[in-house]
Amino acid sequence: MEQKQAGILQKRIREICKVFTILSFLIFFSCQSQEKKFIGGKFDIASYSDKSYSSNGFKIIESKELKNFFHEKTDVFIEKGWQSPENVNISIVEFVAGNGKSFNQLDKNKNRYLFISLDGILKDTLKIPKGMDYAVCQLSKDKKESGIAVGKYIVNGGNEYFEIHQLYGLKNNGNISQLAKNTTIFDCPAPADYIKEEEPDSYHFGMIGGKKLTRYWYENTEK
Known part of the structure; x- marks a missing residue:
């Protein structure tokens, strides 16, 4: 009787491990697909946005895609500005994750993200940590x-x-x-x-x- 129960337990453990392996693969594949969707594609903020508007002179977007991509708690991102290094056709656009209604550009207690594009194609992103x-x-x-x-x-x-x-x-x-x-x-x-x-x-x-x-x-x- 004990041997039979042990066999059933081992079978259930194998089934749980199999389900866990499949879920891990799906999560990894989903993350990889999401990254490919952004990196290497046309840099078009409108295509990432569920909603966009202006507040206090800043452009604000609400995007569940960016929230998931950056593993943020918020789907609100404020477009703060852009820079371009000399001698190259590269643009660096900065977005701040947070509440646009109380946005202070000198507030460093929010995550910021740089979108780096070349000739209109998003090539890379960089997270600027809080502080x-x-x-x-x-x-x-x-x-x-x-x-x-x-x-x-x-x-x-x-x-x-x-x-x-x-x-x-x-x-x-x-x-x-x-x-x-x-x-x-x-x-x-x-x-x-x-x-x-x-x-x-x-x-x-x-x-x-x-x-x-x-x-x-x-x-x-x-x-």
Whole structure:
């Protein structure tokens, strides 16, 4: 009797494992299909939107697709602005996940997402974690190589410092890849939220734990 019950139990365990394997495969396949739907397709916000409107001068969309794609708790995304590195036809559009009715562009307590497109095709996305800022930086003297620096903007009295925690190389094909922390950054302006008409002389940038650099510091080191 005990042997028969053990056999039934083992059979049920095998059936449960089989169902779990099938569900895991379906979830993986669904995620892969969703990613392919976005990456490599035409960058068209309207096609992602269930609803779109404007509030306080910002374009806002409601999108269940983006909510699922980014595993967000909200389906509300605010289009904050865009940038374009020099010498390449790449656009970087920023969206903030959150409530458009109480949106504050200096509020860093929400996740932000960068949509990176080349010639109208979405090539990559990048999540800017809560509490972090980002800036498009220069990774070569001739300005032909650009990157995205992610870090914390620190204002201490009259001093302003962009402390970079992560660095991503921005390839000419629109894809990004994380770079080593010892990568040379030739120039890095302040994140867009902190750019002023006249940049303060006190502004510095640098990798966390590394040297603090001034804008165009390398020009003063060349012989």
